[in-house]
Amino acid sequence: MGGRLQGKSAIVLGAGTSAPGMSIGRHLAVLFAREGARVLIADVDPKSLQETRDMIRNDGGICEAEVFDATRLEDQERCVAACQTAFGSVDIVQNVIGRGGPGGPREVSAQQWRDSLELNLTSAFFACKAALPVMEKQGGGVFVHIASVAGIRYPGSPSISYQCAKAGLIALSRGVALEFADRGIRSNCVVPGNVDTPQIVQRLTAMHGADKLETVMKRRGQNSPQGRSATTQDVAYAALFLASDESGHINGTELVVDGGKVAQCAKPYA
DSSP: OOOOOOOOOEEEOOSSSSSSOOOEEEEEEEEHHHTOOEEEEEEOOOOOOOOOHHHHHHOOOOOEEOOOOOTTTHHHHHHHHHHHHSSOOOOOOEEEEOOOOOOOTHHHHHHHHHHHIIIIHHHHHHHHHHHHHHHHTTTTTTEEEEEGGGGGGGSOOHHHHHHHHHHHHHHHHHHHHHHHHGGEEEEEEEEOOBBBBBBHHHHHHHHOOOOGGHHHHHHHHHSTTTOOOOOHHHHHHHHHHHHSGGGOOOOSSEEEETTTTSOOOOSOOO
16 A cells, blocks of 8 residues: 555546456556545446446455446536545546547547547536535645547547547646636646557457457557557556645646657658
8 A cells, every 4th residue: 555645535437447457447546545545436337337446445445436427417416425425525536538439520420529529528527517616615626637649639540529529628627727726726637648458459359350469559559659558557657646746736737648659750850
């Protein structure tokens, strides 16, 4: 057990996983609990949520769980109320909600566009809307959102609804940070590039076959100057830093976790 979040109460939204293993949300929830936080986890999948809760409790952590739909304000408000009831405060809201999808403006349907904005952006707005009154009353709090490099640069293939939603998430985080800074509330984003998650492994296996998975994953990792994709641990530790008091004067900004890809010039200068 560490102590970087000792005495804090944290909500982790999206703490389950759609494929077996340690998703970003699950890794974050486990790490936060190991660092001393009392954790309320939320996800749409009851079975996956229970697995994460059991993992934390078996590790000696304190955890409650709420099944919820992130796109419903009343569900977000219920999570905030449950955290207050269980732990007495809402010090951290860690938002991991999100899912990408391929397609440019010609291919993406109107409904797909709306669904992507609902899941990736409106859910974050509702999380802020639900938690801000509590944080104001208690004199402070921290939001950490998981955005994406797709929100700050072209990701290499069209995913227009996801790109726009993640760009909006970054703008939302900055807006909250600046409006509420004088009330002790901070808001920042972790901005990952390629991450080797269980969901990615599952998707690439289905697309290319198990026999080609290692080659595909290696090629994917070579997109980064470091020669590998991020792990869920890389993302989790970045979020831990932004959630902790160690980053107490960091507000309204983005921490990019991509091995240097965004900083890299696409082509060498002549």
